[in-house]
Amino acid sequence: MAAIEVSGLTKEYGSVIGIDSLTFSVEEGEVFGFLGPNGAGKTTTIRTLLGFQSPTTGTATVLGCDTRNERDLRSAKADIGYLPATPAFDESVTGSEILDLHARVKGAERREELLERFDPPVGRPVREYSTGNVQKLAIVQAFMHDPTLVIMDEPTSGLDPLVQQRFNDFIRAEQRRGVTVFFSSHVLSEVRRLCDRVAILRDGQLITTESIEALLHRSGKVVHLRIIGEVDESAFEFDGVHDLEIRAVSTADGMSDSDSEHEINGHADELAFRSVQSGSETEVSFTFTGNVNDLVDAVGRHTLREFDIEEAPLDDVFMRFYGGDDV
Numbered sequence: 001m002a003a004i005e006v007s008g009l010t011k012e013y014g015s016v017i018g019i020d021s022l023t024f025s026v027e028e029g030e031v032f033g034f035l036g037p038n039g040a041g042k043t044t045t046i047r048t049l050l051g052f053q054s055p056t057t058g059t060a061t062v063l064g065c066d067t068r069n070e071r072d073l074r075s076a077k078a079d080i081g082y083l084p085a086t087p088a089f090d091e092s093v094t095g096s097e098i099l100d101l102h103a104r105v106k107g108a109e110r111r112e113e114l115l116e117r118f119d120p121p122v123g124r125p126v127r128e129y130s131t132g133n134v135q136k137l138a139i140v141q142a143f144m145h146d147p148t149l150v151i152m153d154e155p156t157s158g159l160d161p162l163v164q165q166r167f168n169d170f171i172r173a174e175q176r177r178g179v180t181v182f183f184s185s186h187v188l189s190e191v192r193r194l195c196d197r198v199a200i201l202r203d204g205q206l207i208t209t210e211s212i213e214a215l216l217h218r219s220g221k222v223v224h225l226r227i228i229g230e231v232d233e234s235a236f237e238f239d240g241v242h243d244l245e246i247r248a249v250s251t252a253d254g255m256s257d258s259d260s261e262h263e264i265n266g267h268a269d270e271l272a273f274r275s276v277q278s279g280s281e282t283e284v285s286f287t288f289t290g291n292v293n294d295l296v297d298a299v300g301r302h303t304l305r306e307f308d309i310e311e312a313p314l315d316d317v318f319m320r321f322y323g324g325d326d327v
């Protein structure tokens, strides 16, 4: 049985289509990313999966229960954890009181362990919490009854990088324990670090569902090189290179070309001296989706000052592979 099964799921808000005929499934034990830009329909999907709103058409099951069947869904929720996009706790009570209430409804087997790990200031009223502390409290709440399925809407928003790292380690450990995790994000790098598979959503429609390896292969890497000497454009015209940009830089000590022009006008002698010192360099940048050995070969034929390789930003991924406009 799939942990989540969605078929033709559509939600309309009057004339606005929140999600349009989504079909996908999440297998037990999978960490599944739901990736899309603002307004893509991530929250609409999650709220429909949890029965907070009914679909206009289509069906969804979570842990085998039809989300339209209130009673079944209520019993399934004993095994489901939920982390909303903006946790709305009663601000007048303390974190401890919020967790006590949740414990009475769902249980709290893992409360102490999670408090140790994420450490929200539970003795204080929530109104005094920072955004990150609210998020930490919400994480403890989502996991403390030891759910088998956890659904999270942009779980790391508001967390600082260290806590994000702690959260990522935690999710990996949960996966090893067999927990199924479904989470939305608009950050490709976050999804990449955690997920087995990813669904990409845009304007309410599912663009693709694929393994993270396939997605990364399709989305490519952004490569920046600073090469000593001049570069022949043809050296970087091979399969998998897109948006190639080559720019000569004839400066030293971080001076830009426009700085150089200024120097030419003002201090010609000094510039000549600097040019002799520095020689010419070339900046090359492109997005790469090809065979990594071809890239290594091409780069290896040059003498490098700098070499950076990073993930393509999500909006580039949409532009290049899914025919989107900007996000």
Ligand SMILES: Nc1ncnc2c1ncn2[C@@H]1O[C@H](COP(=O)(O)OP(=O)(O)OP(=O)(O)O)[C@@H](O)[C@H]1O
Residues within 6 Å of the ligand: 013, 016, 017, 018, 019, 036, 037, 038, 039, 040, 041, 042, 043, 044, 045, 085, 186
């Ligand atoms: N209650 C509502 N009434 C009317 N339109 C809505 C409602 N909720 C969502 N929408 C619309 O449905 C579409 C999807 O919104 P949704 O909040 O699900 O996107 P999202 O991917 O979660 O975006 P974000 O990353 O900004 O949270 C948007 O066009 C949004 O304006």
